[in-house]
Amino acid sequence: MVLEKKGILIVVSGFSGAGKGTIMKELLKRHPNVYALSISATTRKPRVGEQDGVDYFFKTKEEFEQMIENGDLIEYAQYVGNYYGTPKPYVDKQLEAGKDVILEIEIQGAFEVKEKFPQTVLLFVTPPSAQILEKRLVGRGTEDRKTIAQRLSRAAEEVEKMDHYDYLIINDDLEKCVKKVHQILRDEHLRISRNQAAINQIRQELQEFSKGEYGI
């Protein structure tokens, strides 16, 4: 029986500072032939150490709006004063090549993707508590106090929409969390709805048995 070869589309969302980036980086390091991480375009300024074309495609507002107009993005959204969006060509190419493509995106974009591609798996990453979330955001040291406060207030809005997601990923122990995510995504490949060709094959073989074509 041959399972579907095409990759699956995975959306990972979660409060800023929950550990999405850390988990995905680790997942890709361990399974580079299984997963591909989509690189988003954004108008946000690069953080120290972030590289154009690696972490994001850093764009001006005008360049980003041109991408929207050209239909180059699968989805896009505004988040705390900046545009973020997913360029289409890379995602299509990787899915065709059989890779599972991960979009690490916020909640509005996640729903847009789910609407366009209903088979998308939606994961929501949360820390074990709000206190730990604040500690991680402050500890990361990449945003000032004002931006951290804005991101925490955005988290309070996002929590209201968590129940539209498929899986809750609690990022307490990183090692356990990475293994859990990998297992969930392996299991997703076995969904009946993703494997219609394999089901048709066995259906046909069984029909041939019942017609006596196997000579039993």
Ligand code: ADP
């Ligand atoms: P996000 O991508 O969700 O905004 P990051 O991956 O940047 O979050 O993680 C935020 C901070 O929390 C980083 O400093 C990271 O090293 C730390 N972190 C991530 N996962 C864990 C974990 N399981 N335990 C402790 N610290 C963590």
Ligand code: 5GP
């Ligand atoms: P950050 O500025 O911390 O890198 O990202 C801020 C938020 O934007 C995060 O929730 C992140 O997941 C989200 N994000 C990153 N890329 C995209 C994208 O292409 N589309 C959407 N909708 N959100 C994105």
